[in-house]
Amino acid sequence: MTRAGTDRQPWTATVLTLFPEAFPGLLGSSLAGKGLERDLWRLETLDIRGFARDKHRSVDDTPFGGGAGMVMRPDVVGAAVEASAESPGPLVYLSPRGRTFDQAMAREFAEEPGLRLLCGRYEGIDERVLEASGAREVSIGDYVLSGGEVAAQVVLDAVVRLLPGVMGNEASGGDESFEGDLLEYPHYTRPAEWQGRSVPEVLLSGHHERVRQWRRARAEDITERRRPDLWHRYLERRRTGGNEEG
Structure with a gap:
């Protein structure tokens, strides 16, 4: 089924995450879940850990300059981002320093052919990945979460319900x-x-x-x-x- 009776493919979300099993989660329920079943939108996950290059499948390392926590490695995350390049839509990095997500942004994202949502963990992602990819940083609020997966589901829930045919009463x-x-x-x-x-x-x-x-x-x-x-x-x-x- 194509979008709005056109030749366009369904709106597609591609989530880059260390926890692909977290999806669809609640997105598989209610209106979003019914829309997913009817192919009004599509959900794909890309396991970042699958791009690790050592036998331990390491995805993080200590930060240069010292400090607490770990940082997701640019070679691993960068490879995942490159692998998603053919997926539709802009790359969005869920980050507390990003522009605050709102209804206007949800409408904007709904007009795209899809979204690529990059979920960070630990202290975040090496800045060079964000610079090289031109990722758009988006925040769902002024608080800290353990990772970007919950934030990604918030964004997707708000956007998907705006897609043609997903809401029963337009x-x-x-x-x-x-x-x-x-x-x-x-x-x-x-x-x-x-x-x-x-x-x-x-x-x-x-x-x-x-x-x-x-x-x-x-x-x-x-x-x-x-x-x-x-x-x-x-x-x-x-x-x-x-x-x-x-």
Whole structure:
């Protein structure tokens, strides 16, 4: 099956990792997993350790200049990166010093033919590999993880759900948090009363325009209170005509 009824191949993720058994992990479940089964996207792994050149299959060594920890060797990681060169999409290195991943970046990656995701371990990867490959460094937040595999799954989950056909209700993606620089409005379902708390009456009115206005107002209120950075960006987009109502 090709993407969006064209001759293009399905969007393909290639993960370069020391732990290929970690994939697909949760990506094999829910919408992403169903999309994988239907060949709406593809997942490949490349075992970095397979490019080690000694009998111990060493992938790391002590850092020049001293210091704690180990660094992934350039000859090993570089060979893995070169082996992935024919795979579609840009090379992304999951790194705490990279640009913070957000919904806009997810949409950008979804427009690519795929992604090559390089997962580091230990203290990271020899800088020369990043320089030689032109890898784009991306962070999922200001904290430290044991390796890039969890971060890679976060990126893939956010991107895959944007691919054509993966989400069952295509319209639902436009109402989620960070679309249009707003956080998502609150959701309610049955029962209409629970532990003395009632669903807002407007949601029971059947008046679609009033519901839409209420949701917009709640999204704006939540964004202003919780994420002033997004709120100011939203106001600026509205001021310049880049954010339409509804």
